[in-house]
Amino acid sequence: MMHKNIVVVGASRGIGRELVLNLAQNPNHTVFAIARFSKGTSQYADMPNVHTFALDLAGSDVRSQITSMFSKIKNVDVLINNAGTLVNKPFLELTREDFQESYQVNIIGVMETVQAFVPKMIENGGHIVNISSVGGFQGSVKFAGLTAYSTSKAALVSFTELFAEEYKDTKIKTNCLCLGSVQTQMLEEAFPGLQAPLSAEKMAEYIADFSLNAHQWMHGTVIPVSLTTP
Ligand SMILES: NC(=O)c1ccc[n+]([C@@H]2O[C@H](COP(=O)([O-])OP(=O)(O)OC[C@H]3O[C@@H](n4cnc5c(N)ncnc54)[C@H](OP(=O)(O)O)[C@@H]3O)[C@@H](O)[C@H]2O)c1
Numbered sequence: 401m402m403h404k405n406i407v408v409v410g411a412s413r414g415i416g417r418e419l420v421l422n423l424a425q426n427p428n429h430t431v432f433a434i435a436r437f438s439k440g441t442s443q444y445a446d447m448p449n450v451h452t453f454a455l456d457l458a459g460s461d462v463r464s465q466i467t468s469m470f471s472k473i474k475n476v477d478v479l480i481n482n483a484g485t486l487v488n489k490p491f492l493e494l495t496r497e498d499f500q501e502s503y504q505v506n507i508i509g510v511m512e513t514v515q516a517f518v519p520k521m522i523e524n525g526g527h528i529v530n531i532s533s534v535g536g537f538q539g540s541v542k543f544a545g546l547t548a549y550s551t552s553k554a555a556l557v558s559f560t561e562l563f564a565e566e567y568k569d570t571k572i573k574t575n576c577l578c579l580g581s582v583q584t585q586m587l588e589e590a591f592p593g594l595q596a597p598l599s600a601e602k603m604a605e606y607i608a609d610f611s612l613n614a615h616q617w618m619h620g621t622v623i624p625v626s627l628t629t630p
Pocket of ligand 1: 409410411412413414415416417434435436437438455456457458459481482483484485505531532533534578579580581582583584585586587596600
């Protein structure tokens with residue numbers, strides 16, 4: 401099996417952490433784990449094929465920071481934009497900072513990340529997987545309190561389609577997964593007591609397989625991945 405360089409953004413906990421654990425099981429994979437890692441990067445210290453980079457997607461110069469972090473890496477095969485932040489507040493209580501943080505992490509930081517990785521994918525090809533939410537999927541059920549979050553996730557859906565169009569004649573493929581609820585700290589903090597039908601490990605199993613394979617069949621697609629209806 402071919403060696404693959406795989407980048408997981410939002411890799412310190414939840415679905416992102418399970419993605420790193422899943423993908424790093426294969427010794428042919430080198431996994432680059434990116435997050436703020438406020439509690440330190442030691443969680444992957446005993447995994448030789450995992451490299452950690454601390455980065456704040458809400459900070460300045462995301463593109464240039466990533467470019468310098470990856471200056472020695474020539475090709476990236478898979479980029480999973482999984483980082484996200486969620487604020488759950490009634491619409492009139494949302495502050496400018498809430499909007500800015502949601503948009504910076506969930507869409508602006510993602511676009512800047514993609515800008516940094518395009519040069520690493522353009523020659524040999526690659527798969528960019530954006531992790532959105534069912535709340536950002538047109539026509540899906542919507543949740544009160546999630547205006548800042550879900551509108552930023554809807555922008556991520558739109559970005560996927562726009563990038564796919566602009567890069568359709570290249571070897572870079574991109575797709576977007578709109579997740580339903582998954583039992584993680586994000587969900588527990590936003591909706592205490594809510595029981596999700598999927599664990600982070602189970603969701604990561606699907607995303608890992610999709611990220612490694614789906615680009616052979618699809619480009620620019622937006623797919624809801626949810627056990628709940630509609
Ligand atoms: N759980 C669900 O029910 C659900 C449903 C739909 C969609 N999703 C989406 O799935 C993805 C993963 O969610 P999750 O539930 O696993 O969330 P989580 O447990 O809160 O994990 C989020 C990850 O994003 C990173 N992150 C947050 N802010 C960041 C920043 N400013 N810069 C860099 N990294 C940052 C966090 O790391 P640090 O804090 O160390 O930076 C963490 O690794 C998110 O995009 C989320 O919107 C989740």
